[in-house]
Amino acid sequence: MIPVGETTPGAPPAPPKVRRRRRRPLTFGRISFFVVFLGLPLALYLVFVIWPFVQAFYYSMTNWSGFSSSMDFVGLDNYKTLFHDDIFMKALRNNIILGIVVPLVTIVLALALATMVTVGGATSGALKGLRHSSFYRVISFFPYTIPAIVIGIIWSRIYDPSNGLLNGVLTKVGLSGFASYAWLGETAVALPASVFVIIWGFVGFYMVLFVAAIKGIPAELYDAARVDGAGRLRMAFSVTIPLIRDTIQTAYIYLGILALDAFVYMQALNPGGGPDNRTLTMSQDLFNTAFKKGQFGQASAMGVLLAVVTLVFAALVFLVNYLTGGRERKGS
Template sequence: ILLLIFLITPFFIAIYFSFTNERLVSGSLPTYFVGLGNFKQMLEDGSLHRALLNNSLFGLIVVPVQTSLALFLAILINRKFRGVAVFRTIYFSPVVAPMVVVAVVWSFLYNPGQGLINEFIKAISFGHLGPYDWLSNPGLALPAIMLLSIWQGVGFQMVVYLVGLQGIPESLYEAARVDGAGSWQKFWHITLPQLRNTTIFVLIATTILSFKLYTQVEVMTQGGPENATATVVWYMVHESIHNVRVGYASAVAVVFFLIVLMRVIPVLRSVVVTEEREM
């Protein structure tokens, strides 16, 4: 029932609105059917195309980097050494912090005047580099948000990988050690295959989260400069609230949902096919 109320019903309402001129504040303007008008407008909307490009670039960079870094950290702290619990807490703590708070803190870090990141760059370059106006430069704003997102989210993937690593039988490593396998061989032939399903889950979850990118953009850049950080979710909110074009925003939401679905379904299908072959 909750799934029907909070997920399925709003989606069908969005589909209905996508074929209308529905506005947030209609006033004396009546709502009427516009057919495919909203969808045709999307084909000519340069701002939407830029948002789709930004989302794609964000996913193509953040997903593999965050996943690889999470696996590396999980392997690192899966070993038994003094203080390992402290490191696990440090790596995971950004995940539980509200994204709004994280974005505000990183906005100060990126400050071109006294931000710690610029100060660090100037220190290691002996004053030859910087300062950079990270969030006002069209070429630096999106990479700056990528860096924040990787730092904030890597702890979640790390914990998932850590659970997967602890589920690998130690006997497999002992047998490989007896056969003379090195660290790289054990990683390539034991660790990675055993983490296959975990990796698929991490990739799907991270990909979906990358498509939902909004809070960092709204807090730090408001889609600017020059739409350099605008994402589809941010654009939908902007169109529906600031431009009160609920019908058009609903059309964007429906199409974007189908795009995400087309990205995820092939991965799930390949998992099912592989599992059936192994059985």
């Protein structure tokens, strides 16, 4: 006889017994936990985030003036009007330029500076950054502590053609052609000058962010790369960037969202949109359409398009990161 609990030789093993999970009873404590920590945040999110988007989309299909309770449903006419509006299309083009240039240049500069102050020191001995690197971090982070409107006003005074600091310094060193140069009034220079201000205000913050990410990389990886003969540039592309890819992706998305708005900076530098609307952004055009023209329905359509452009930008960043190496990292 075969003892109980044993199987015959050669027979497949008995399948393990599946234990059924017992449902815990819904007590007052569990229900209150769900309500407070799940239901309440969800309700707040729906009321203060989702519902305003729904309202904006509804208003974008009306001719609401913003100061009256009466409105007529016009369907997609506001969107058709926008795509035939030369001023709005220029603003859209300017936003796309900002969304490409500002994140790219800011991240490249911030990453280069972060690499210098963390692993850019002597090529022999222990791996370390530049001397007095903490001082450089404090100085570079300082512009981020200044409010955006203050930064815009300061640089508008620096760019002033008659009494600006920039023209004064350039003329002092012998460049007399800049005696009355209008940096924000020239068609070819207005947008690059404005982009510089935004980059100046944010490069220090993202340098500190990348410094924190780089310090989380084990020093042994850099030592191994140095033993293999890798230089600074090779270590940056083979060690630093792949290991802080997620941080770079997050920084790019945040910078892109800021650049696609950029209302405060552009309004402080050039409230009128600059020469030939070269610095006009969609948010500025939205503000003018709503509060100066009283066309809140069309302004809502601009806001919906700005939200769509922002979502498309974020999706493209995720897609590029996935196709350029994020896929292998997720699967590892």
